[in-house]
Every structure is written in C-alpha cells, then in structure tokens.
Amino acid sequence: RKEVEQDPGPFNVPEGATVAFNCTYSNSASQSFFWYRQDCRKEPKLLMSVYSSGNEDGRFTAQLNRASQYISLLIRDSKLSDSATYLCVVNMKATDSWGKFQFGAGTQVVVTP
C-alpha cells in the first residue's frame, strides 16, 4: 500500500464551480500535512499547510481527519488558473529528527471556461 494515495483525476471543473478531493495516508505517526500544486511539471509550490482544526486561505479550504487518516482540499469559485496538479504531502517525526516529505502522485484539476 502506498504511504500517500490520491485520486489522479482529472477532475474537470466548470469555471466558477466547486471541486473537492481527498488524500489518504497510511502512517498514523504522520504529523505535518501540506497541499502543494505543480504546474506543467515545474517545481512544486506550497499551496497551504493543513492544520488539525482545518484552515482556509481565500477560496481554498483544507481539512484533516486524523481518525480516518485523510486530508481534503476544497476549491471554491474555480478559476482557469487553478488548473494544475495538486500534491498531497505528509511528514512524520522520527525519533530525533524530522523525516522525509512523502508526496502523493497528485490529483489533476482542469478548469474549463
């Protein structure tokens, strides 16, 4: 089983609509969670960190469900510029140092006019 799993999509979303997708992680010791976006195989860029209480940044809302071991991302009022691959990232603390950032394979979102 992969450590971080995502629905690859693509999610085809009309401009202005809402889209949401999840990411599941297998290691219950995971402690840090992030959403990154990657455009056309350029470098990944941080979209937002995901906090236990859930957090919102403009049109983007991230949620964490530790009991079921998944995080979610919701995009409201989709823009054409939101078209990208969204990467779920988790990290866990090792005994005396932080571990690697583990990436999901990404969820592709295509916003159409």
Place this chain on the structure above:
Amino acid sequence: NAGVMQNPRHLVRRRGQEARLRCSPMKGHSHVYWYRQLPEEGLKFMVYLQKENIIDESGMPKERFSAEFPKEGPSILRIQQVVRGDSAAYFCASSPRTGDGGTEAFFGQGTRLTVV
C-alpha cells in the same frame, strides 16, 4: 533571499557518463531533500540530508547513485554510468527545520536530465 538554486537546469549525458546535479538550499536552511520525477509520474523521494549527514536514503537506488551535503558548498546528487532510464526531472527541496519542526519544504526549479 534567494530561493533554492539548482544547476544545471538541463543536462544531457551519453550512456555511461556521470551526471552531477547541484543544489544550494535557501539561506538558513540546513535540510535538503532530493526527489525524482519520471515522465507522467509523481515525485519519488530519494534522499534526505543534513549538513555532512545522510538522514534517510531509503529512496536511493542501491547502485550508481550517491548524494552528499558537505559543510561548505551545495548538495550534490551524483549518478554514475547513467542509463536511459535515469532520464527524469530531479528536484531538490530545502527546509529550515527546527527542534519543533513542522515547516514546509521549498523546491528548486529542478534539473532535467536527458540520457542519450
């Protein structure tokens, strides 16, 4: 504050040659990660280094690949005797990581390696 700098951006090597990829982390960052992205695939973790230490190399192929992060200078990912299957984008990321951790990683623009 300059971001994570990787060079070269593009690298072409013939089969059997060596490839050296360099990564200078953001100022103040002492943790470096290398990832590989094959065409049409996601990012795969290769190695996690701190200054002069390899913390986690569980994603590194057993042969031909090595990485270092010396006390001075950039982190180097070295691939010896390259084969066509090594053609990929190699991304480096850095993180400041403190004792309480939890900070995100920042990525360089990547090195596109093409083996001909």
